[in-house]
Amino acid sequence: MAYFLQQLINGLTLGAVYGLIAIGYTMVYGIIGMINFAHGEIYMIGAFICMIAFAVLGFMGIASVPMALLVVLLLAIILTAAYGWTVERIAYRPLRGSFRLAPLISAIGMSIFLQNYVQLLQGARVKAMEPVISGGFVLMRDGSFQVTLSYLQLMIMSVTVVLMAGFTTVIHRTPLGRAQRACEQDQKMAALSGIDVDRTISLTFVLGAGLAAVAGVMNTLYYGVIDFFIGFLVGLKAFTAAVLGGIGSLPGAMLGGLMIGLIEAFWAAYFDAAYKDVAAFSVLVLVLIFRPSGLLGRPKVEKV
Amino acid sequence: MSAAHAMQSELPLLEVRDLTMRFGGLTAVDRLTFAAHSGAITALIGPNGAGKTTVFNCITGFYRPTSGAIVIERGDETYRLDRLAGHRIARDAGVARTFQNIRLFPNMTVLENLLVAQHARLMRASAFSLAGLLGLRRYRDAEEAGIALARSWLERLDLVQYADRDCGTLAYGLQRKIEIARAMCTQPALLCLDEPAAGLNPRETTELSRLIISIRDEFGIGILLIEHDMSLVMGISDRIVVLDHGARISEGTPAEVRSDPAVIRAYLGEDDTANGEGGR
Known part of the structure; x- marks a missing residue:
């Protein structure tokens, strides 16, 4: 029981981060019907900005952890969002109206470019960071086994919940959210309602990148090691999460993220950790066979 | 007819000049020129495939015309709709539209x-x-x-x-x-209605014509109307432009248009039935 509870906590933490990244995939897919394969790299850039920012702040002698954390988070969000905006501007927008595969190929190119760009600038070696936040609550004791909820895990989960709530509000209650949903359903009609479609798409990329930045910061703090290649697998998992939940659906992305996180954590705990990715992707295959539009996705209705 | 009250008053709100739209070898709209005024209902009629909806698509930025100009005068500003970015057609030039297929x-x-x-x-x-x-x-x-x-x-x-x-x-x-x-x-300053009565029953159609008239009189905006229901068109339009094969064949008040031999020929196809359909 105690062991189970611990895995649940670990899985939820992992899943929260996947969910944050998955939202970026799902929103972009929703609005322009394309998988942004460079999104994993955007997350990786967020992680690098986090590490660099902590190094710089440490050098400047800022010792207060909450203060440093806030600055790092803001910096990462702003800079990563700028990357997200730029990627859309130079790699996708010029290809809008071209054949469907074009932006997809461009996205893969962008992904390779960003990996190499970071590798060249930061080197190929794995970078490690001292833990910034340590300690936690001991929730339960079972013999020698302790169930702990670390402060960091608590922070990751609560930040994710806050962001999700904020995001749901943006999508459902603000003009930007309405514009996004309108563009999703009928771009030409949206333009004819006075909505600047290009700008709405740009803002979608900016928001997605901002969330990926938060995920990057959280994972960097959690694991303490990063390299230029981390975006690949995490991106793939988050993409899987988005498809699992039903691509295009925001709650679906979050649910898919949590599921992937839990599956990984439990598989690694009870079976062979080496096969945890296989488990996660197998569930994807199963869901796609029995529910092709994902858990919360709307089945595509053919337009007349 | 109620034509007189708005027509002679001011400069046109919308001016379409020498508008041509070609799709490959097909000329859907052929050097079309007409105007629409604020506070007036201007109807665009013609047989199926005459190019009416294509004109709407050019006005609302769905198509970029092959040549010609579409100009909106709103306040002190002049907007060239044939060049304006999509969202500015609604936001700045004040053009709104409904669709044949909602x-x-x-x-x-x-x-x-x-x-x-x-x-x-x-x-x-x-x-x-x-x-x-x-x-x-x-x-x-x-x-x-x-x-x-x-x-x-x-x-x-x-x-x-x-x-x-x-x-x-x-x-x-x-x-x-x-x-x-x-x-x-x-x-909007200009409201474009593409077959608003399609699929409506007679009672709903009467309601619709009252609504369109009330919008004109209350807001003083220009209304551009495509419609096949001739009793509706003849009943509420201040001015009618008749298209056939993408070109204007007649223009005037409902009474003038109704008695124009060119219009009768286009609709009944007296001497060229074969071309009546298919060409846009």
Whole structure:
């Protein structure tokens, strides 16, 4: 029981981060019907900005952890969002109206470019960071086994919940959210309602990148090691999460993220950790066979 | 006819000059010239495939014309619709439109559809949603004004009870009305209605013609109308432009157009039945 509870906590933490990244995939897919394969790299850039920012702040002698954390988070969000905006501007927008595969190929190119760009600038070696936040609550004791909820895990989960709530509000209650949903359903009609479609798409990329930045910061703090290649697998998992939940659906992305996180954590705990990715992707295959539009996705209705 | 009161008054609101639209070898609109005035209903009629909807698509930025000019005079500003970016046609030039095959946002509620139409104003007030998220005063006021405008249209068209229903789930006749309400929520200078009576029963059609007239008289905006229901067209239009094979074959008041031999020939196809259909 105690062991189970611990895995649940670990899985939820992992899943929260996947969910944050998955939202970026799902929103972009929703609005322009394309998988942004460079999104994993955007997350990786967020992680690098986090590490660099902590190094710089440490050098400047800022010792207060909450203060440093806030600055790092803001910096990462702003800079990563700028990357997200730029990627859309130079790699996708010029290809809008071209054949469907074009932006997809461009996205893969962008992904390779960003990996190499970071590798060249930061080197190929794995970078490690001292833990910034340590300690936690001991929730339960079972013999020698302790169930702990670390402060960091608590922070990751609560930040994710806050962001999700904020995001749901943006999508459902603000003009930007309405514009996004309108563009999703009928771009030409949206333009004819006075909505600047290009700008709405740009803002979608900016928001997605901002969330990926938060995920990057959280994972960097959690694991303490990063390299230029981390975006690949995490991106793939988050993409899987988005498809699992039903691509295009925001709650679906979050649910898919949590599921992937839990599956990984439990598989690694009870079976062979080496096969945890296989488990996660197998569930994807199963869901796609029995529910092709994902858990919360709307089945595509053919337009007349 | 009610033609006189608006026609001679001022400069035209919309001027279409030598508009040509070709698709490959097909000339859908051929050097078309006409004008529409504020406070007047201008109808665009013609046999199937005459190019009426293509003209609408050029005016509303769905197509870039092959040549020619489409000009809107609004206030002191002049807008060239054939060059304007898509969203500015509605936001700045003040052109709104409905569609032959309704294009509401089906997965949004009726109220949301009407709020989307006020996007430009609400977006500015909300400072890109930041203020909206924080619930700031200025944005809340703007949002309230937006909802009030939407509500006034819902009341007028007897749609209040559907406000929170998804548009896609509503009956056809209701969707037609919502589309007009949405177009009016953009607070347009020119309202383009593409076959608004299609699929409506006689009672609904009468209601519609009253609505169109009341919009003209109350808001003084220009209305451009494509319609096949001739009794509706003849009954409410101030001016009629007749198209055939993409070119203008007649123009005038309903009475003038009705007695024009060229129009009769185009509709009944006296001597060229074979070309009556197919060519746009």
